Amino acid sequence: MTRPPSRFRPLWVALGFVLCAFGVLGLILPGFPGTVWFILAAAAFSRGDPRWEAWLLSRPVVGTLVADYRAGRGMPLRAKWIACVCIVLAVGLSLGRIPVLAGQVAWVLVGLAGVLFITLRVPTRRDTP
Template sequence: MRYLWLTLGFLCVGLGFVGIVVPGLPATGFFVAAAWCFSKSSEKFLHWLLNLPLVGPLLQDYRGGLGMPLKAKWFASVSLSLAVSISAVFAIRMPWAKAGCIALGLIGLWYIWTKVPLRERVLAEQEPSDQS
């Protein structure tokens, strides 16, 4: 099983790097999945992933329960909406598939805005209150 998790981890890392340059592909989600796979297979590669300059800090925040910054939530939402819209209008021909694509996009937006904590809010709640 270790090799399966390791392989899936590297597949997710590869897709994450592609997602950095391809609009609409959720890079962060793939890196989070890669971190999970590496946590089950290799501390060495988990450490490597968590220390990458571009994604390491975001992964560390997410794993620490800090969630996503507001700017990242907006970027993810706009990218997701554009990708779903373009797919539904131009790439998908069958009405049931269009509806499925839109439904999955809406579920993704719902998840980002309701289940992933807002980093700024979590940090504000962690600060000690200034009561004199």
């Protein structure tokens, strides 16, 4: 991958920190994904400053998630279950707040697409003892 011009590198680093903040929110808020933000943050840091990328990858939980994604190892089965349950709960609990039937149907379809993506497209990592 070619490195961006040096004048853009601070912007990539700043974007990496913003994406990390979203990732932290994702670890705290139910129904809000965290891992995807850390994956994007690592990509931004890699374009801005590899030292920040190395810092992110050295974090105990986050670094493992990003490394597993990059290596194509997928998600542990337990994490897939938790993600799908969170999607179903988030859609179910918020459905009544959407006043238009078409909006409710669209929201259910978005949730269904998320569950299908996680179950069918994201590889399941099976840890062997």
